Amino acid sequence: MSERTAGTPIQILEAARGCLLAEGYAKLSTRKVADAAGVPLSQIHYHFGGKQGLVLALLDHENTRLVDRQQRMYAADAPLWKRYEQACDFLEDDIASGYVRVLQEMIAAGWSDTKVAQQVLALLQSWQAVLEAAVSSTEARLGPLTAEDAAALVGMSFLGGEALILLGDESWARRVRTALRSLVKLIRHIEES
Template identity: 55%
Template sequence: MPAADTRHMILEATRDCVLADGYAALSTRKVAELAGVPLSQIHYHFGSKEKLVLALLEAENERLIARQAALYAGDEPLSVQWDRACDYLDQDLKSGYVRILNELIAAGYSRPELAARLNVLLGEWIKVLTSAFAYRLDRGLDLGPFTAPQLAALAGNVFLGAEQSILLGHENDAHPIRGALRAVGTLIADAERRAGLTPAPTG
C-alpha cells in the first residue's frame, strides 16, 4: 500500500478515536486497529501520539485556512462574510475539527512545545482576519477605536471562546452563543450602511 494511503487511513482513524475518546485517552494501538495497520506504522509515519494528532490538526487547519482566505478575499460585504463564517463554525463543529483543536489546546497548557505549535496554527487564522479587517477599514468602514489587529484578536478569541462553550454544552436560551455571533454581523452591516457601503442583507 502506498505510504500516502497508509498515512491517510491512520489520520482518519485518529480523527474517529479523538472524537470518541478524547486526546488524553487516545490509544495509538486502537488507532492502528481501526486503520487496519500494524502499530509500527504509526511510529514510522508520525513518531508519537502527540505528533500524530498534530499532523491531523495541521492538515485540517491548512484546508480551513485556505477556505477562510478565499472567503475574505471576495467582494462581498464583511457582514455577509461574517455570517458565512458562522455557517463554517457549524460545519467545523460537525466535522470534529473544533473538538480536536480544543483537545490539543487543553493539552498545550502544560506542554510548552505543543503550545508553541498551536500558537503557529492559530496565528494563521489571525493573519487572515487581520488582512480582512484592514481591507475594510481602508475602504472607510468604521468599527470604533479598534485597529485591524485588535479586531482580528477580538474576532478570533470570540470564536475560540464560543467553540469551547459549545463543546461543553453551555449553549441554551440564557446563553445563545451562535445567535450572539450572528448578531455581530448585524452590527457590522449597520456600520457598513453608515459608511456608505451597500451590503447585501445578512441572513
C-alpha cells in the same frame, strides 16, 4: 512510494480523528489508532513519531484545509458582513466535522506541553492573519480599533464560543451562536453608515 504507502498517513490521520472524537486526547492511544486504521502500530511511529506527533499532524492537516477555505471566502467580492455571516455558517460545519473538538483538545493539551502549545499557537496565528486581512478593508471605519485588535476580538470570541458549545449545554450553545451572529448587524451597520 506505492499508492498504498502514500495513502497510509492519510488513513492513519482519519482513524486518529475518529478515535480522538470518540474518546478525547487523554484516552487516545496509538494502538487504538493503528487498530482503527488497520495498520501496524509501527506505521504510526514511522510516519508521526508517536501520539503527540500524530495529533499535531492531524490538527495541522485539518487547519490547512480550513484556513484555505476561509481565505477564499474572505477574498470574495461581497460586503464584510456577508462574509462574516458565512464564517458563522462555517462554524457549524467545523463543529460537525470534529475540527473544533480536535483544536480544543490540543489547546488543553498545550496547557501542560509547551511543544503542543507552540504548534497550536502557530496554527491559531494563521486564523488571526486571515481575520486581519479581512478586517483591514474596513479598518478606517472601526474607530479606535486596529484591524489586529478587531481580528483578535473576533477570533477569541469564536474560540471561547466553541469551547462553550462543546460543553454540551444547549442554552449556552444558543447564546454563543446568537452572540456571534449579532456581530453581523454591527459590521453591516458600520459598513453601510
